[in-house]
Amino acid sequence: MATSSSSSSSSKFTRSVPFTPKRPFSASSDDLTNTGRIPRSTTPSLLGSAKKFKAALSTESRTRHVSKPRPKLASVPGTPTKTDGSSSSGSRPKTPTTPRRGAESPLPFPKMSDMDVSRVDPEEALVDFQTVEPGDISGEIDESALADYGKEDKVLVSIRIRPTNATSAWQVADTTPKSIKLDPQYAKTTANPPQDFRFDEVLTGSENKPVYNAVARSHVCAAMDGYNSVIFAYGQTASGKTFTLTGDEDQPGIIPRAMKDIFAYIRRTPTREYLLRCSYLEIYNEAIHDLLAPPSSSVSQPVQIQGTGANIVLTPLREEVVTSLKGVREVLHRGEGNRRTASTDWNERSSRSHSVFRVVIESRERNSGSGSGSDSAPSGRSTPGFRPPTPGGPRLQAKGGRSVQTSVLSLIDLAGSEKATSDKERTREGKYINTSLLTLGTVIGTLAENSAKNKNDHVPFRNSKLTRMLQPSLSGDARISVICTINPDATATGESTSTLLFAQRIKKVQLNAQKKEIVDTEALLQRYKKEIDELKKRLAEKEANAPTTNRRLSAREQLDESRAMNDLNSRIRQLTKLILTSQTVDETRGDESRPASPTKIDFDMSPYQLQQELLAAHRQMEIQSTQILSLEAALLARPQLSPDAPEGEKDRLLAGQAKTIRELEIVVNGYEDNLGEPLRAVREDVEREWITKLEAEVRRREEKEAWADELVKQLEKEKKTRMKLEDERQALAAFVRKFDALGLGSALPPPSTKLNPPMPTPGGAAAVFAQRQRDRLQLSGFDAPMSTLAETDSPMRLGAGQPSLLEEEWDAVDDVSFGDDKPFLPSALKASSRKQSHSPVRDILRGKENVPM
Numbered sequence: 001m002a003t004s005s006s007s008s009s010s011s012k013f014t015r016s017v018p019f020t021p022k023r024p025f026s027a028s029s030d031d032l033t034n035t036g037r038i039p040r041s042t043t044p045s046l047l048g049s050a051k052k053f054k055a056a057l058s059t060e061s062r063t064r065h066v067s068k069p070r071p072k073l074a075s076v077p078g079t080p081t082k083t084d085g086s087s088s089s090g091s092r093p094k095t096p097t098t099p100r101r102g103a104e105s106p107l108p109f110p111k112m113s114d115m116d117v118s119r120v121d122p123e124e125a126l127v128d129f130q131t132v133e134p135g136d137i138s139g140e141i142d143e144s145a146l147a148d149y150g151k152e153d154k155v156l157v158s159i160r161i162r163p164t165n166a167t168s169a170w171q172v173a174d175t176t177p178k179s180i181k182l183d184p185q186y187a188k189t190t191a192n193p194p195q196d197f198r199f200d201e202v203l204t205g206s207e208n209k210p211v212y213n214a215v216a217r218s219h220v221c222a223a224m225d226g227y228n229s230v231i232f233a234y235g236q237t238a239s240g241k242t243f244t245l246t247g248d249e250d251q252p253g254i255i256p257r258a259m260k261d262i263f264a265y266i267r268r269t270p271t272r273e274y275l276l277r278c279s280y281l282e283i284y285n286e287a288i289h290d291l292l293a294p295p296s297s298s299v300s301q302p303v304q305i306q307g308t309g310a311n312i313v314l315t316p317l318r319e320e321v322v323t324s325l326k327g328v329r330e331v332l333h334r335g336e337g338n339r340r341t342a343s344t345d346w347n348e349r350s351s352r353s354h355s356v357f358r359v360v361i362e363s364r365e366r367n368s369g370s371g372s373g374s375d376s377a378p379s380g381r382s383t384p385g386f387r388p389p390t391p392g393g394p395r396l397q398a399k400g401g402r403s404v405q406t407s408v409l410s411l412i413d414l415a416g417s418e419k420a421t422s423d424k425e426r427t428r429e430g431k432y433i434n435t436s437l438l439t440l441g442t443v444i445g446t447l448a449e450n451s452a453k454n455k456n457d458h459v460p461f462r463n464s465k466l467t468r469m470l471q472p473s474l475s476g477d478a479r480i481s482v483i484c485t486i487n488p489d490a491t492a493t494g495e496s497t498s499t500l501l502f503a504q505r506i507k508k509v510q511l512n513a514q515k516k517e518i519v520d521t522e523a524l525l526q527r528y529k530k531e532i533d534e535l536k537k538r539l540a541e542k543e544a545n546a547p548t549t550n551r552r553l554s555a556r557e558q559l560d561e562s563r564a565m566n567d568l569n570s571r572i573r574q575l576t577k578l579i580l581t582s583q584t585v586d587e588t589r590g591d592e593s594r595p596a597s598p599t600k601i602d603f604d605m606s607p608y609q610l611q612q613e614l615l616a617a618h619r620q621m622e623i624q625s626t627q628i629l630s631l632e633a634a635l636l637a638r639p640q641l642s643p644d645a646p647e648g649e650k651d652r653l654l655a656g657q658a659k660t661i662r663e664l665e666i667v668v669n670g671y672e673d674n675l676g677e678p679l680r681a682v683r684e685d686v687e688r689e690w691i692t693k694l695e696a697e698v699r700r701r702e703e704k705e706a707w708a709d710e711l712v713k714q715l716e717k718e719k720k721t722r723m724k725l726e727d728e729r730q731a732l733a734a735f736v737r738k739f740d741a742l743g744l745g746s747a748l749p750p751p752s753t754k755l756n757p758p759m760p761t762p763g764g765a766a767a768v769f770a771q772r773q774r775d776r777l778q779l780s781g782f783d784a785p786m787s788t789l790a791e792t793d794s795p796m797r798l799g800a801g802q803p804s805l806l807e808e809e810w811d812a813v814d815d816v817s818f819g820d821d822k823p824f825l826p827s828a829l830k831a832s833s834r835k836q837s838h839s840p841v842r843d844i845l846r847g848k849e850n851v852p853m
């Protein structure tokens with residue numbers, strides 16, 4: 001938002017923007033528009049500010065600043081001459097926003113507050129082409145050039161580059177779409193060329209008229225045509241958001257131009273009449289303040305957002321009815337006044353808060369005076385009297401078949417976007433601005449992603465008041481135009497780039513705004529009745545001609561004809577039902593005690609229709625007679641006793657029934673004694689017997705499991721021992737082979753044969769060793785090879801072909817003497833028996849029950 005020169009010095013918030021042209025430049029706008037720069041010689045005081053023009057529409061500010069007489073606007077061609085003030089239709093309605101102090105209401109309603117506008121009669125506040133004064137429309141708006149409301153399903157995204165005294169760091173190309181890119185000399189890195197950003201519009205200069213025409217006009221017209229429209233300005237502090245939206249005395253911004261355009265639109269639309277309501281609010285520190293409510297109540301009663309999804313309602317929020325541009329100025333002026341009152345430092349506040357100006361536009365066709373239905377009152381302010389209050393403000397009613405179109409135009413000036421990224425101070429305020437602008441970025445990012453990738457990811461609208469309020473619009477229910485303002489100075493390239501990235505993201509959001517209409521139900525009923533009459537007429541004609549035409553028609557054509565009559569009939573029945581439903585509702589409301597009649601017979605029906613009705617009635621009767629029969633049977637089953645039977649009879653019947661009850665109790669008790677109790681006992685016995693068995697089973701299973709675990713552990717241990725022995729055996733074998741290789745493998749000679757050199761044994765020491773192993777096994781009674789033994793002996797299988805030394809004792813293996821006459825048997829047997837007696841597995845197995853050893 002804008003800066004005030006007076007307060008800027010005191011503000012701790014220093015603005016990087018020195019450029020604040022307040023007065024019209026002597027340079028022509030052409031000088032500025034193309035380059036976005038202002039010649040130094042023409043630049044006015046740098047300390048001037050647009051902030052004081054924030055309420056540029058206020059009549060007060062206008063009289064204060066404008067010395068020259070207001071230019072007289074040429075009347076719009078085709079504008080009917082205004083009738084004099086005495087005529088009720090021509091007299092200009094007073095904007096009902098002026099406080100009516102002390103006015104006593106003649107009606108039995110409680111006295112309304114000074115600012116209560118909820119009881120304004122909407123019929124008295126209507127605006128139409130006759131009531132708009134030439135001064136209320138903008139002479140600057142090019143009426144002939146009505147845009148096409150922008151791209152219907154895309155957000156209209158434009159960039160506005162604020163003029164600068166320094167050299168702009170941005171280059172603008174006048175292509176289609178318009179593009180903007182950073183001057184390479186200001187790029188941080190020269191590795192990649194600067195990104196070329198493309199948008200619907202890239203605007204430069206200080207002229208607000210082309211900006212309005214390019215970015216806002218289409219959306220204002222769309223709002224007048226029944227579409228919700230949102231125009232918001234996003235950008236760094238002092239980049240020109242407020243200048244663009246509000247403008248100043250010489251360059252009115254989008255808000256004043258939009259209001260003028262609204263009245264111009266009304267003036268050139270003689271077929272419709274309008275009810276305009278304005279609201280003005282501010283979101284500051286995540287609280288919504290109603291700027292039109294008295295300051296005390298706006299603090300004590302902050303505005304709440306209610307509802308979900310597309311049905312968001314702001315409450316309590318004042319909506320002021322306006323009938324002229326003067327009324328709009330007053331509303332804006334009051335809102336600005338309240339906003340300033342609430343802040344100690346206006347600049348800080350304005351750049352840290354979001355302001356939202358909303359216009360609710362309701363319209364319906366003007367009554368042609370043809371007297372359709374009961375509504376023959378002339379259009380406009382003819383309905384006298386006082387209305388009961390409507391929440392939020394008066395509403396236009398759908399009348400005499402004229403449906404009401406409702407739309408909202410929202411004009412939003414956001415807080416400075418750099419707060420979302422660089423506000424280091426962790427103040428409450430900074431945090432809240434961060435929250436709402438960061439959430440806006442996230443929401444737009446997710447929406448863009450969802451549209452681009454056809455996804456349905458959660459969009460965090462609820463994370464901030466701003467996004468929650470904008471939810472219906474951002475969800476696609478509005479035409480959106482975003483104007484992103486950038487400061488072209490080289491010092492601000494980072495912030496400007498992030499603004500351009502935001503703009504690029506929002507471009508991808510998909511929209512699907514629809515017109516909203518409230519239909520007049522009375523008129524709808526009238527239309528149904530008319531259609532029924534026409535259909536009946538056609539049906540009657542067909543039936544009358546049927547005898548003659550049927551003779552000429554083929555069988556197929558006759559069938560078609562009969563089908564057509566059937567169709568007519570069913571449509572008549574359908575419409576009649578719709579009418580009857582609404583009448584039935586009215587009847588039941590009117591007299592609760594009287595049941596609504598299920599059907600109404602129209603005696604104007606054709607014979608065919610009556611026949612159908614008769615058949616349906618017959619079917620209904622059959623169903624009902626079956627029901628009657630079953631009810632009669634039920635009645636007969638009841639004990640016979642007339643209501644006027646003597647008391648004694650009744651007592652007897654009661655006694656009889658009491659007896660039956662007792663008998664039934666006896667039966668129930670008998671069942672319990674004879675069957676219930678014994679059955680329970682049997683069940684308990686069975687349970688008891690089986691519980692012990694079950695417990696024993698469980699115990700056994702647990703023991704076996706423990707034994708199996710132990711067994712596995714022992715086998716593991718045994719396997720390790722085997723591996724170790726195998727390693728040692730291999731070492732020994734290697735030693736023996738080496739021994740042989742040295743020629744020492746012959747049987748040792750007897751000590752006496754020293755002279756005869758020993759002859760090597762055929763096959764060497766290895767052969768001797770192998771032979772000894774075989775002999776040993778044979779002697780122990782094992783024929784199977786060792787490896788087989790190992791496999792069968794142990795529940796833990798070793799790899800096939802793995803040599804086994806399980807049965808071997810180290811001292812046996814240790815016997816490496818090569819004398820084949822040395823008896824081997826005793827040692828082997830001894831080892832074998834010793835091994836058996838010490839086997840840990842056997843020890844465990846022995847300890848187990850039921851395991852044969």
Ligand SMILES: Nc1ncnc2c1ncn2[C@@H]1O[C@H](COP(=O)(O)OP(=O)(O)OP(=O)(O)O)[C@@H](O)[C@H]1O
Pocket residue numbers: 001002003017019020021022048049050051161162163205206207235236237238239240241242243244347350351352414415416485
């Ligand atoms: N296009 C422009 N032509 C001439 N002056 C401009 C333009 N844009 C901005 N300015 C001037 O720059 C100053 C800052 O602009 P403005 O107050 O609109 O910024 P802002 O983005 O609204 O800042 P904040 O975030 O604080 O509200 C004002 O004095 C305004 O007059």
